[in-house]
Amino acid sequence: MTQISPTFSPLYRQIKGLILQALESGEWRPGQVIPSEQELAVRFNVSQGTVRKAIDEMAADNILVRRQGRGTYVASHTDPRQMFRFLRLVPEGGELLTHPKSIPVDCWRAKAGQEAARALAIEPGAQVIIVRRVLQYGRRPIVADEIYLPEELYQGLDMEMLQVWSSSLYSLFETRFGLRMIRAQERIRAVAADRAAAELLQVDENTPLLSVERVTYTYGDKPVEWRRGVYSTAEHCYLNDLT
Amino acid sequence: MTQISPTFSPLYRQIKGLILQALESGEWRPGQVIPSEQELAVRFNVSQGTVRKAIDEMAADNILVRRQGRGTYVASHTDPRQMFRFLRLVPEGGELLTHPKSIPVDCWRAKAGQEAARALAIEPGAQVIIVRRVLQYGRRPIVADEIYLPEELYQGLDMEMLQVWSSSLYSLFETRFGLRMIRAQERIRAVAADRAAAELLQVDENTPLLSVERVTYTYGDKPVEWRRGVYSTAEHCYLNDLT
DNA sequence: TAGTGGTCTAGACCACCGT
DNA sequence: CGGTGGTCTAGACCACTAA
Numbered sequence: 001m002t003q004i005s006p007t008f009s010p011l012y013r014q015i016k017g018l019i020l021q022a023l024e025s026g027e028w029r030p031g032q033v034i035p036s037e038q039e040l041a042v043r044f045n046v047s048q049g050t051v052r053k054a055i056d057e058m059a060a061d062n063i064l065v066r067r068q069g070r071g072t073y074v075a076s077h078t079d080p081r082q083m084f085r086f087l088r089l090v091p092e093g094g095e096l097l098t099h100p101k102s103i104p105v106d107c108w109r110a111k112a113g114q115e116a117a118r119a120l121a122i123e124p125g126a127q128v129i130i131v132r133r134v135l136q137y138g139r140r141p142i143v144a145d146e147i148y149l150p151e152e153l154y155q156g157l158d159m160e161m162l163q164v165w166s167s168s169l170y171s172l173f174e175t176r177f178g179l180r181m182i183r184a185q186e187r188i189r190a191v192a193a194d195r196a197a198a199e200l201l202q203v204d205e206n207t208p209l210l211s212v213e214r215v216t217y218t219y220g221d222k223p224v225e226w227r228r229g230v231y232s233t234a235e236h237c238y239l240n241d242l243t
Numbered sequence: 244m245t246q247i248s249p250t251f252s253p254l255y256r257q258i259k260g261l262i263l264q265a266l267e268s269g270e271w272r273p274g275q276v277i278p279s280e281q282e283l284a285v286r287f288n289v290s291q292g293t294v295r296k297a298i299d300e301m302a303a304d305n306i307l308v309r310r311q312g313r314g315t316y317v318a319s320h321t322d323p324r325q326m327f328r329f330l331r332l333v334p335e336g337g338e339l340l341t342h343p344k345s346i347p348v349d350c351w352r353a354k355a356g357q358e359a360a361r362a363l364a365i366e367p368g369a370q371v372i373i374v375r376r377v378l379q380y381g382r383r384p385i386v387a388d389e390i391y392l393p394e395e396l397y398q399g400l401d402m403e404m405l406q407v408w409s410s411s412l413y414s415l416f417e418t419r420f421g422l423r424m425i426r427a428q429e430r431i432r433a434v435a436a437d438r439a440a441a442e443l444l445q446v447d448e449n450t451p452l453l454s455v456e457r458v459t460y461t462y463g464d465k466p467v468e469w470r471r472g473v474y475s476t477a478e479h480c481y482l483n484d485l486t
Numbered sequence: 487t488a489g490t491g492g493t494c495t496a497g498a499c500c501a502c503c504g505t
Numbered sequence: 506c507g508g509t510g511g512t513c514t515a516g517a518c519c520a521c522t523a524a
Contacts, residue, residue: 008500008501010511010512010513011512011513012512012513036489036490036491037490037491038489038490046513046514047513047514047515048514048515049512049513049514049515050512050513050514052491052492053512053513055491060303061486062486066491066492067490067491067521067522068490068491068492068520068521068522069489069490069491069492069520069521069522069523070489070490070491070521070522070523071489071490071491071522072490072491085485086485088483088485183484183485183486184484184485185482185483185484185485186482186483186485187480187481187482187483188431188453188476188480188481188482188483189453189476189480189481190433190434190451190452190453190474190476191433191451192451206449208433208434208435208451208452209433209451210431210432210433210453214485231433233431233432233433237430237431237432238430238431238432239428239429239430239431240331240428240429240430240431240483241426241427241428241429242328242329242331242426242427242428242429242457243304243305243426251519251520253492253493253494254493254494255493255494279508279509279510280509280510281508281509289494289495290494290495290496291495291496292493292494292495292496293493293494293495295510295511296493296494298510309510309511310502310503310509310510311501311502311503311509311510311511312501312502312503312504312508312509312510312511313502313503313504313508313509313510314503314508314509314510315509315510
């Protein structure tokens with residue numbers, strides 16, 4: 001009489017799925033409050049405790065943010081604390097003091113090559129937008145990036161938009177294209193600066209640099225951004241907490 | 244009549260503290276079962292739910308491991324799944340297939356320099372043990388490390404012990420010196436291979452390498468290991484998940 | 487003061503494990 | 506089968522926020 005359950009999923013996970021669906025559908029937008037636990041409990045016909053457990057997990061996933069006494073909010077890259085959530089590069093010795101600044105260098109359309117297509121899970125030859133930019137800490141260029149975006153999801157993105165937008169790229173993507181970056185994966189290697197990188201970062205050719213490749217995912221583990229860049233680590237370092 | 248609480252700490256956190264104390268005191272050793280939630284609830288005179296929440300946090304911290312139907316265990320670096328928990332270097336393209344192998348090269352005692360003393364929060368000039376070793380993936384040397392350990396905590400560590408111990412260093416430290424590594428922090432830069440590194444890793448001098456500096460902490464955020472090493476990233480990369 | 491999330495409890499039942 | 510952790514519920518009270 002016991003239940004055979006190869007696909008057993010507890011109630012709170014199903015609730016989590018329903019809340020995720022509502023988020024994907026845009027029912028509640030980044031930065032906004034979602035309904036109270038009590039309201040959601042009524043809506044989904046479960047107890048408040050079950051909703052709570054679903055929300056707990058989503059808060060741990062950085063998808064929702066709890067604020068005691070106020071409510072539960074949809075996480076947003078517009079929030080200054082989330083703005084550089086994925087950036088691990090910090091000035092030598094200390095934590096991050098002042099926010100780096102993104103300087104767009106170039107922006108064009110092209111067909112996706114093998115690598116970009118694989119990283120973004122799109123057809124080779126599909127249209128992509130490529131953004132080249134530099135990240136400055138203070139007045140020093142520290143990061144030189146090339147960012148590959150599936151054109152389909154970023155229609156209308158151009159140099160002007162990049163120049164006008166003074167804060168982080170992800171807050172632009174979220175605001176203009178409704179894209180929520182949930183998680184990312186980076187692959188890091190050491191490389192020698194080629195001429196182009198040396199010029200952008202104002203270092204000598206062949207200076208050792210960090211090569212950082214990042215794939216960023218939205219809901220449902222869908223990749224929506226691929227970037228490859230080089231980091232100058234003369235006065236900065238990549239800081240990683242292992243837990 | 245309401246409580247003024249500048250130091251308010253919920254019950255379950257106090258319970259967490261008590262369980263941590265018991266762990267530090269060695270009441271339950273790595274790999275062993277701790278008492279059931281019900282037993283702990285009786286012992287600490289709280290409800291099972293409160294104990295559960297304390298254990299939930301400690302499981303999230305990788306200090307305890309829950310096993311349904313069996314009990315809750317003290318996490319151990321002897322467990323194959325935890326053995327290389329802090330190692331982020333993986334073969335190009337894929338995840339980790341076969342475990343790397345640690346080859347000790349040298350081991351000696353010295354006085355802590357400025358850097359080591361600061362990293363380990365000990366007095367400059369205090370006695371430290373320095374271990375030099377190489378990590379091999381298959382037959383290739385990929386990592387060359389220098390590991391600094393406060394002598395006080397690792398009394399009796401020598402080359403023979405390092406050579407006899409075939410598995411990971413942390414499982415040795417745990418088993419022989421009762422040291423549980425809880426978390427670590429790494430600082431990563433790009434450097435050019437010097438002659439010594441080039442020789443150990445069998446690469447050309449000036450090859451770009453990852454420079455990785457790690458401080459490892461035990462209970463109470465006490466640093467108990469400092470290591471600095473270089474990683475060859477020709478066929479491997481440092482893989483980091485951002486969440 | 488009303489409403490939100492945060493804590494704590496008690497009890498019922500389920501899924502999993504070893505014997 | 507008995508014991509463990511895992512889920513779900515219901516209700517009481519606390520801490521925080523905003524109006």
